[in-house]
Amino acid sequence: xxxxxxxxxxxxxxxxxxxxxxxxxxxxxxxxxxxxxxxxxxxxxxxxxxxxxxxxxxxxxxxxxxxxxxxxxxxxxxxxxxxxxxxxxxxxxxxxxxxxxxxxxxxxxxxxxxxxxxxxxxxxxxxxxxxxxxxxxxxxxxxxxxxxxxxxxxxxxxxxxxxxxxxxxxxxxxxxxxxxxxxxxxxxxxxxxxxxxxxxxxxxxxxxxxxxxxxxxxxxxxxxxxxxxxxxxxxxxxxxxxxxxxxxxxxxxxxxxxxxxxxxxxxxxxxxxxxxxxxxxxxxxxxxxxxxxxxxxxxxxxxxxxxxxxxxxxxxxxxxxxxxxxxxxxxxxxxxxxxxxxxxxxxxxxxxxxxxxxxxxxxxxxxxxxxxxxxxxxxxxxxxxxxxxxxxxxxxxxxxxxxxxxxxxxxxxxxxxxxxxxxxxxxxxxxxxxxxxxxxxxxxxxx
Amino acid sequence: xxxxxxxxxxxxxxxxxxxxxxxxxxxxxxxxxxxxxxxxxxxxxxxxxxxxxxxxxxxxxxxxxxxxxxxxxxxxxxxxxxxxxxxxxxxxxxxxxxxxxxxxxxxxxxxxxxxxxxxxxxxxxxxxxxxxxxxxxxxxxxxxxxxxxxxxxxxxxxxxxxxxxxxxxxxxxxxxxxxxxxxxxxxxxxxxxxxxxxxxxxxxxxxxxxxxxxxxxxxxxxxxxxxxxxxxxxxxxxxxxxxxxxxxxxxxxxxxxxxxxxxxxxxxxxxxxxxxxxxxxxxxxxxxxxxxxxxxxxxxxxxxxxxxxxxxxxxxxxxxxxxxxxxxxxxxxxxxxxxxxxxxxxxxxxxxxxxxxxxxxxxxxxxxxxxxxxxxxxxxxxxxxxxxxxxxxxxxxxxxxxxxxxxxxxxxxxxxxxxxxxxxxxxxxxxxxxxxxxxxxxxxxxxxxxxxxxxxxxxxxxxxxxxxxxxxxxx
Numbered sequence: 024x025x026x027x028x029x030x031x032x033x034x035x036x037x038x039x040x041x042x043x044x045x046x047x048x049x050x051x052x053x054x055x056x057x058x059x060x061x062x063x064x065x066x067x068x069x070x071x072x073x074x075x076x077x078x079x080x081x082x083x084x085x086x087x088x089x090x091x092x093x094x095x096x097x098x099x100x101x102x103x104x105x106x107x108x109x110x111x112x113x114x115x116x117x118x119x120x121x122x123x124x125x126x127x128x129x130x131x132x133x134x135x136x137x138x139x140x141x142x143x144x145x146x147x148x149x150x151x152x153x154x155x156x157x158x159x160x161x162x163x164x165x166x167x168x169x170x171x172x173x174x175x176x177x178x179x180x181x182x183x184x185x186x187x188x189x190x191x192x193x194x195x196x197x198x199x200x201x202x203x204x205x206x207x208x209x210x211x212x213x214x215x216x217x218x219x220x221x222x223x224x225x226x227x228x229x230x231x232x233x234x235x236x237x238x239x240x241x242x243x244x245x246x247x248x249x250x251x252x253x254x255x256x257x258x259x260x261x262x263x264x265x266x267x268x269x270x271x272x273x274x275x276x277x278x279x280x281x282x283x284x285x286x287x288x289x290x291x292x293x294x295x296x297x298x299x300x301x302x303x304x305x306x307x308x309x310x311x312x313x314x315x316x317x318x319x320x321x322x323x324x325x326x327x328x329x330x331x332x333x334x335x336x337x338x339x340x341x342x343x344x345x346x347x348x349x350x351x352x353x354x355x356x357x358x359x360x361x362x363x364x365x366x367x368x369x370x371x372x373x374x375x376x377x378x379x380x381x382x383x384x385x386x387x388x389x390x391x392x393x394x395x396x397x398x399x400x401x402x403x404x405x406x407x408x409x410x411x412x413x414x415x416x417x418x419x420x421x422x423x424x425x426x427x428x429x430x431x432x433x434x435x436x437x438x439x440x441x442x443x444x445x446x447x448x449x450x451x452x453x454x455x456x457x458x459x460x461x462x463x464x465x466x467x468x469x470x
Numbered sequence: 471x472x473x474x475x476x477x478x479x480x481x482x483x484x485x486x487x488x489x490x491x492x493x494x495x496x497x498x499x500x501x502x503x504x505x506x507x508x509x510x511x512x513x514x515x516x517x518x519x520x521x522x523x524x525x526x527x528x529x530x531x532x533x534x535x536x537x538x539x540x541x542x543x544x545x546x547x548x549x550x551x552x553x554x555x556x557x558x559x560x561x562x563x564x565x566x567x568x569x570x571x572x573x574x575x576x577x578x579x580x581x582x583x584x585x586x587x588x589x590x591x592x593x594x595x596x597x598x599x600x601x602x603x604x605x606x607x608x609x610x611x612x613x614x615x616x617x618x619x620x621x622x623x624x625x626x627x628x629x630x631x632x633x634x635x636x637x638x639x640x641x642x643x644x645x646x647x648x649x650x651x652x653x654x655x656x657x658x659x660x661x662x663x664x665x666x667x668x669x670x671x672x673x674x675x676x677x678x679x680x681x682x683x684x685x686x687x688x689x690x691x692x693x694x695x696x697x698x699x700x701x702x703x704x705x706x707x708x709x710x711x712x713x714x715x716x717x718x719x720x721x722x723x724x725x726x727x728x729x730x731x732x733x734x735x736x737x738x739x740x741x742x743x744x745x746x747x748x749x750x751x752x753x754x755x756x757x758x759x760x761x762x763x764x765x766x767x768x769x770x771x772x773x774x775x776x777x778x779x780x781x782x783x784x785x786x787x788x789x790x791x792x793x794x795x796x797x798x799x800x801x802x803x804x805x806x807x808x809x810x811x812x813x814x815x816x817x818x819x820x821x822x823x824x825x826x827x828x829x830x831x832x833x834x835x836x837x838x839x840x841x842x843x844x845x846x847x848x849x850x851x852x853x854x855x856x857x858x859x860x861x862x863x864x865x866x867x868x869x870x871x872x873x874x875x876x877x878x879x880x881x882x883x884x885x886x887x888x889x890x891x892x893x894x895x896x897x898x899x900x901x902x903x904x905x906x907x908x909x910x911x912x913x914x915x916x917x918x919x920x921x922x923x924x925x926x927x928x929x930x931x932x933x934x935x936x937x938x939x940x941x942x943x944x945x
Contacts, residue, residue: 039535042533043533043534064865065510065861065862065865066510066861067859067861067862067865106784106789109783109784110784110851113782113783113784113851113854113855114850114851114855115858116854116855116857116858116859117855117858117859118782119783133862134858134859135857135859138858161796162794162796163796164796165796166792166798167799168821169752169796169797169798169799169821170799172751172752172821173752173799173800173819176751176752177647177750177751177752280748281645282641282642282644282645283638283641283642283645312582313578313582314566314574314578314582315575315578315579315582316582320575320578324574324631327631327634327635330635330638330639330642350642352634352635352638353641353642379583382583383582383583386584386585386604387582387585389585389604390536390584390585390586390587390603391585393535393536393604394536394587394602396534397534397536397865397866398862398865398866
């Protein structure tokens with residue numbers, strides 16, 4: 024479960040960010056939270072709806088339901104029936120999409136500012152009264168299976184990532200892929216989806232972010248009109264984190280027709296709200312942000328063992344994983360590459376970063392932060408992301424001050440704590456001999 | 471774009487929908503004939519020329535303390551020598567690996583320390599160098615941009631390393647079905663035309679690249695008279711002109727004008743290429759024929775028509791192929807316009823068993839539009855969709871810089887943004903009938919399918935002569 028947030032005393036809002044976030048906040052009586060931010064530079068608006076539900080809220084047998092259900096949210100409600108959502112939206116100068124992660128499901132629209140009321144009508148209709156029918160579920164199931172084939176079954180990174188998840192987690196729902204196991208996608212029922220809707224899509228489990236060419240006062244009145252009478256739902260059951268401690272390195276090997284071997288490494292990390300998270304952000308930047316970063320320089324340019332290397336540290340509600348992904352050259356030895364990575368990580372734990380590297384990471388975090396906030400969509404999403412994972416969107420404004428106060432001692436301590444073999448899982452993909460392997464793969468697909 | 475590096479796949483977030491077409495069309499636009507609460511305004515463009523002959527466009531824009539710069543050189547992959555495919559892109563990517571004054575490491579450090587980001591993009595017609603930087607480092611970053619194009623040193627060791635990385639990347643691309651399908655499509659479609667090879671080239675050609683090739687390409691093809699610098703963000707136009715003069719003074723070389731290309735109107739049709747990749751459970755499908763060149767008067771009617779056919783999520787193709795039949799996660803149709811010609815194409819994928827079905831259903835939708843155009847009500851919706859979203863193209867410094875430089879480089883006219891919406895909304899159903907007759911496969915299209923040849927070969931009977939090629943041909 025989330026640990027205690029960092030001490031508030033250390034956190035002060037960045038003045039530039041503060042000036043960009045003149046936000047009006049409200050909570051309706053049904054529990055729906057609303058955040059409004061005017062920006063009249065261009066006549067467009069972005070609206071984000073964050074629901075606190077993701078693959079973390081699933082169980083075996085219905086893995087992938089959060090994502091499959093996300094698709095169903097576009098297939099008809101009470102006022103706007105099948106196919107109407109996108110038709111009405113697009114013909115009013117808007118577009119929509121959504122994504123599901125381990126921790127949340129996020130719906131968003133970008134649209135011409137005069138379509139605001141139409142969009143609120145569309146969004147509130149499906150929150151109030153989604154209709155799920157067997158036909159659209161059957162069709163959407165096929166679409167999602169096709170999506171899984173493209174993202175996982177026919178994609179090397181996808182299949183490795185999936186394998187890695189089952190190594191890192193034994194008990195926690197982070198174990199299964201967000202898109203779900205193929206068999207589960209095939210078997211999720213309409214009843215499962217309906218129950219999911221009632222449990223997680225109530226206004227008290229959602230936050231609305233509207234950013235752009237709006238009048239906040241009028242917009243809030245509209246939100247009240249369209250959402251105000253949607254009944255509150257029961258509080259969703261908390262997710263229990265039963266993950267036992269890891270006691271040694273875990274390894275798995277995949278054989279697949281491929282040109283080169285690949286390696287993916289994960290270290291069990293902290294929860295998003297843990298203070299260590301932000302220090303890991305700095306370490307992530309120092310390791311792989313830019314051509315001159317430590318691992319890129321070492322592996323791509325100095326030893327020339329890899330074509331690319333990346334570190335992905337994504338905040339999550341429960342303790343997540345720090346991922347190192349490497350794209351190797353065809354003749355690279357994966358064990359040798361691993362050794363280089365481990366040595367570099369150990370060096371950070373031993374010696375920390377140079378003062379210049381530390382400053383460089385801070386400069387880049389700040390610049391990227393600003394770039395993220397250049398669009399309405401970026402601002403609305405950033406607020407939602409911070410609120411969902413850090414507990415408050417305001418925490419986002421304080422990130423620069425926390426980053427800037429980070430010391431090399433903290434960097435060393437955090438690297439020493441997390442980059443140890445006992446927290447490590449490794450998936451290696453080795454090219455399978457011959458091409459016949461494809462014949463036996465996926466032979467049981469149900470089409 | 472010759473992107474070699476695979477980005478790290480996030481654990482999370484499979485989006486509901488495949489992103490619809492983003493084949494680079496020239497800028498889109500909006501601003502109301504409907505009633506938006508605000509108007510679309512672009513910052514004023516200030517123009518100057520450095521003593522070396524480089525045109526500079528500057529637009530001041532807040533409120534974020536950031537600046538975006540874009541240097542466009544008219545020397546894309548179509549300018550590659552006939553036996554050196556990929557040289558333009560390769561050269562562009564090597565620019566940052568050393569200059570007369572700075573080593574690769576020093577350049578990396580100078581750019582990356584301050585939080586600036588540098589990237590290179592190439593397409594058939596142009597090379598682009600982008601830097602976005604915190605505003606306080608604007609002069610330093612512009613000065614580096616100047617060094618990169620004025621005096622790159624192309625160290626022998628860097629050329630070799632880059633070549634090895636590129637070759638390894640080609641090899642790994644064979645594991646990416648979508649990339650290989652695109653490559654096969656481009657090659658088959660354009661044949662021997664300068665557009666007929668991948669922007670990044672191929673193993674056979676890149677293997678032969680030497681430092682001399684790179685030096686020659688830089689000297690002969692990249693110069694101030696075929697380039698344009700655009701700067702947008704928190705900096706005054708006077709400052710831009712002043713700093714650009716310093717940064718680009720003495721830049722010499724390059725041609726007086728870009729390479730003249732022969733017309734690319736005759737793209738291949740009527741053939742079927744099967745790219746055999748036996749380990750696949752899914753087929754990648756590409757269907758295409760001739761389109762139009764950049765700046766063509768058909769742009770608006772064709773764009774409006776295509777939104778209705780296969781551009782948005784409520785388009786006919788998405789509805790019939792994805793929504794009604796569940797055959798795919800993503801399908802779109804697009805017009806890809808380049809200086810000397812263009813393509814109309816469809817891109818999608820489906821499980822091996824339904825390969826023929828997805829082709830038949832897609833072609834049937836195309837035929838309906840070819841025979842009847844887009845009726846008034848449906849057309850109106852497509853127009854409103856695009857018009858409403860156009861202002862998103864002017865939200866960031868980077869996108870404003872892109873719009874401005876596209877207008878100038880491709881001669882779209884300075885009123886492009888202002889008139890875009892009027893022109894789009896003025897399209898009549900009759901015009902969609904005309905463009906549909908022209909571009910929607912009046913002759914049988916070229917079809918490329920990547921997947922398991924043993925399982926799809928027999929599905930493709932009657933679509934045209936079939937050629938089976940192993941995936942390894944496209945390394």
